[in-house]
Amino acid sequence: xxxxxxxxxxxxxDTTGHEWDGIKELDxxxxxxxxxxxxxxxxxxxxxxxVMPAWPxxxxxxxxxxxxxxxxxLETELAEATAAHADDRAALVTMDLGEVKNxxxxxxxxxxGGKSAFAVNCSQCHGSGAQGAPGFPNLNDDDWLxxxxxxxxYETVKYGIRSDHGDTRIGDMPAFLTxxxxxxxxxxxxAEYVLSxxxxxxxxxxxxxxxxxxMENCASCHGENAKGKQEFGAPNLxxxxxxxGKDKDIILRTISRGRGNVMPAWVDRLDDATIxxxxxxxxxxxxxx
Amino acid sequence: xxxxxxxxxxxxxxxxxxxxxxxxxxxxxQPKKARGNFRRLKWIIMGVTLAIYYITxxxxxxxxxxxxxxxxxxxxxRERFYFFFIEIWPQEVYYITGLLILAAIxxxxxxxxxxxxxxxxxxxxxxxxxxxxFVERAVEGDRNARLRLDKAPMSFSKFGKRLLxxxxxxxxGVLTGGAWVFYFxxxxxxxxxxxxxxAPLIAYSSVAVLTATTYVFGGLMREQVCTYMCPWPRIQGAxxxxxxxxxxxxxxxxxxxxxxxxxxPWAGRGHCIDCNQCVAVCPMGIDIRDGLQLECISxxxxxxxxxDVMDKIDLPRGLIGYDTHAGQFDSNPDRKLKxxxxxxxxxxxxxxxxxxxxxxLFALLNRSVLDVNVIRDRNPLFVTLSDGSIRNGYTVxxxxxxxxxxxxxxxxxxxxxxxxxxxxxxxxxxxxTVTVPADALSSYKLFVSAPSDNLLGKSSDIxxxxxxxxxxxxxxxxTSFKGPDK
Numbered sequence: 001x002x003x004x005x006x007x008x009x010x011x012x013x014d015t016t017g018h019e020w021d022g023i024k025e026l027d028x029x030x031x032x033x034x035x036x037x038x039x040x041x042x043x044x045x046x047x048x049x050x051v052m053p054a055w056p057x058x059x060x061x062x063x064x065x066x067x068x069x070x071x072x073x074l075e076t077e078l079a080e081a082t083a084a085h086a087d088d089r090a091a092l093v094t095m096d097l098g099e100v101k102n103x104x105x106x107x108x109x110x111x112x113g114g115k116s117a118f119a120v121n122c123s124q125c126h127g128s129g130a131q132g133a134p135g136f137p138n139l140n141d142d143d144w145l146x147x148x149x150x151x152x153x154y155e156t157v158k159y160g161i162r163s164d165h166g167d168t169r170i171g172d173m174p175a176f177l178t179x180x181x182x183x184x185x186x187x188x189x190x191a192e193y194v195l196s197x198x199x200x201x202x203x204x205x206x207x208x209x210x211x212x213x214x215m216e217n218c219a220s221c222h223g224e225n226a227k228g229k230q231e232f233g234a235p236n237l238x239x240x241x242x243x244x245g246k247d248k249d250i251i252l253r254t255i256s257r258g259r260g261n262v263m264p265a266w267v268d269r270l271d272d273a274t275i276x277x278x279x280x281x282x283x284x285x286x287x288x289x
Numbered sequence: 290x291x292x293x294x295x296x297x298x299x300x301x302x303x304x305x306x307x308x309x310x311x312x313x314x315x316x317x318x319q320p321k322k323a324r325g326n327f328r329r330l331k332w333i334i335m336g337v338t339l340a341i342y343y344i345t346x347x348x349x350x351x352x353x354x355x356x357x358x359x360x361x362x363x364x365x366x367r368e369r370f371y372f373f374f375i376e377i378w379p380q381e382v383y384y385i386t387g388l389l390i391l392a393a394i395x396x397x398x399x400x401x402x403x404x405x406x407x408x409x410x411x412x413x414x415x416x417x418x419x420x421x422x423f424v425e426r427a428v429e430g431d432r433n434a435r436l437r438l439d440k441a442p443m444s445f446s447k448f449g450k451r452l453l454x455x456x457x458x459x460x461x462g463v464l465t466g467g468a469w470v471f472y473f474x475x476x477x478x479x480x481x482x483x484x485x486x487x488a489p490l491i492a493y494s495s496v497a498v499l500t501a502t503t504y505v506f507g508g509l510m511r512e513q514v515c516t517y518m519c520p521w522p523r524i525q526g527a528x529x530x531x532x533x534x535x536x537x538x539x540x541x542x543x544x545x546x547x548x549x550x551x552x553x554p555w556a557g558r559g560h561c562i563d564c565n566q567c568v569a570v571c572p573m574g575i576d577i578r579d580g581l582q583l584e585c586i587s588x589x590x591x592x593x594x595x596x597d598v599m600d601k602i603d604l605p606r607g608l609i610g611y612d613t614h615a616g617q618f619d620s621n622p623d624r625k626l627k628x629x630x631x632x633x634x635x636x637x638x639x640x641x642x643x644x645x646x647x648x649x650l651f652a653l654l655n656r657s658v659l660d661v662n663v664i665r666d667r668n669p670l671f672v673t674l675s676d677g678s679i680r681n682g683y684t685v686x687x688x689x690x691x692x693x694x695x696x697x698x699x700x701x702x703x704x705x706x707x708x709x710x711x712x713x714x715x716x717x718x719x720x721x722t723v724t725v726p727a728d729a730l731s732s733y734k735l736f737v738s739a740p741s742d743n744l745l746g747k748s749s750d751i752x753x754x755x756x757x758x759x760x761x762x763x764x765x766x767x768t769s770f771k772g773p774d775k
Binding site: 240 | 666667668669672673674675676677680682712713734736
């Protein structure tokens with residue numbers, strides 16, 4: 001490499017002084033429009049630093065004169081969206097829930113709002129598809145502990161089940177072994193009987209004895225035909241749906257130690273329109289009565 | 290004495306090789322007005338293309354109650370493209386793809402036969418630049434007057450001319466951008482809204498942007514758009530071959546060139562009298578006598594200029610003319626122009642054109658006016674009901690592409706004991722009839738249940754059948770029905 005800038009003979013342009021096998025690299029200057037565009041972006045950047053949030057400081061950042069923040073713009077947009085639907089929300093609150101379905105536009109609004117509210121507030125326990133889990137009911141099916149009409153669902157969402165709200169509904173499955181209400185044999189018999197309601201059991205003696213125990217201890221809540229009573233939240237024991245699982249050990253555990261899951265009350269956390277949206281959405285999942 | 294009937298113009302082509310530099314400043318081109326057949330042809334094409342552009346959005350087309358009555362409309366809000374009897378939904382964008390392929394292949398075919406005919410006559414850049422030059426000439430005069438005006442110090446009259454010119458240019462820009470937005474909304478309504486300032490902001494900003502681009506591209510940048518911004522001049526090398534017609538200077542006849550005095554013999558010299566008329570009229574500012582070059586848009590104005598000169602000095606026309614590359618060096622003045630239309634290249638382009646065209650035509654004629662999509666719920670995959678049967682959920686989307694309300698019945702088949710009902714229907718009313726509004730997409734939540742014992746496995750094939758109750762048109766969609774492991 002020489003110190004003197006070398007000129008290429010043919011093009012008259014400076015070379016970089018680099019040479020490979022006789023080929024010299026030209027030091028062609030950048031196109032002018034490109035250069036000016038680059039200067040333009042630098043000027044733009046300086047302006048941006050002044051008006052927009054840009055530089056991190058030790059415990060904060062330069063906020064910029066426009067006062068923009070992405071959180072702020074989100075809040076604005078959310079407020080605008082809520083305001084844009086103010087009429088629909090007002091209509092939803094005043095209308096009888098059973099009537100909403102007759103208003104296609106309002107019904108769609110309710111279902112969409114319900115879906116997003118469900119994803120935020122309910123899916124943690126009931127699952128994103130409302131498919132439930134052992135101990136958390138599946139909301140798609142047609143088996144309801146506390147009633148599957150849209151008004152009943154609304155009540156459940158609003159006040160919860162066994163929640164700390166005064167209007168909540170309570171129904172306890174007693175702990176028959178822990179509280180020494182039944183013996184281990186009796187509990188085994190009644191579990192056999194409950195299973196016999198939906199499948200063939202071999203131990204017919206236990207089933208027969210279990211039926212007697214059931215009539216004395218369980219029928220008051222679950223009904224003499226064991227089809228459950230929604231006013232107590234007592235499940236139907238004859239169908240194909242098992243809240244905690246169809247397994248004798250699980251049934252034994254339920255009878256022995258009792259059950260009492262909690263559905264929180266949402267009345268103090270969500271506004272009425274959202275609770276109504278949720279009720280309509282859950283009702284639309286396929287099992288609504 | 291130099292032949293007095295022909296003015297010799299002192300003009301240099303802007304792209305002379307020896308003057309090329311990395312940072313050459315643009316030399317302003319002041320094209321002289323040409324007269325002749327090609328100039329006339331260009332006026333006609335300009336009129337026709339501008340008329341098409343400005344009139345099209347105002348053509349009305351009856352589509353009944355449910356559709357717009359504008360013949361050509363890009364309805365972004367409702368996601369439709371209307372073109373006379375054709376209506377395209379977003380998922381049918383392949384029609385547009387086909388159209389673009391047809392346009393590209395046509396361009397290839399035309400270029401391989403006639404060179405850059407598109408650039409020279411019908412490209413919007415050419416048409417609008419021509420229009421802007423026309424305005425410039427009307428206000429400031431022809432080439433010489435404009436050169437004088439450029440050199441003259443600023444005066445009241447110069448300022449007035451400049452102001453008038455730029456005002457008209459800007460007006461053309463506004464009208465250009467204004468016409469563009471009419472393709473995207475009902476033209477009469479939009480015009481009224483634009484004038485009364487009730488139109489949406491996007492309409493005004495579109496007009497503003499297109500005003501600016503028209504003004505800048507047509508008035509200020511002109512030939513630089515073609516030479517530096519457009520890729521086509523660089524692609525043309527692959528499209529043009531020795532049989533393509535291009536604007537050609539017949540060097541064998543013209544050279545050696547030189548000034549010619551009236552009465553001098555033509556023996557021993559070429560027919561080019563070096564009057565530079567061809568350079569003066571060129572809107573690209575080049576010298577066609579240097580051969581085919583990327584700046585040349587084949588506008589043929591130099592042909593008009595040279596023919597004019599040849600008439601004046603009593604020589605046959607066509608020293609510059611449309612010819613093939615081969616003809617450039619044929620010195621026989623009586624030679625007949627032969628164009629080989631049938632060449633492997635043109636045959637190939639023609640076949641592709643015919644093929645794509647037929648596919649498009651077939652697709653258009655057989656376009657379905659009913660589309661059904663069935664989307665199975667994935668969360669949850671299936672639901673066990675209290676009687677032990679299994680239920681799946683589906684979303685059924687029905688696209689009614691005609692401008693009439695239609696009633697459909699939805700049936701589900703494929704499993705013993707299969708039952709189906711719509712979420713929107715009341716539970717006791719299990720009717721499966723739905724009404725889809727004209728030219729619309731409707732979506733329905735469908736539940737299907739079957740006894741667990743009748744399932745064929747984890748997944749069973751079922752069919753969702755949508756039948757038009759009026760004409761019996763059926764659309765069958767296969768989907769699957771999921772259940773637990775057996």
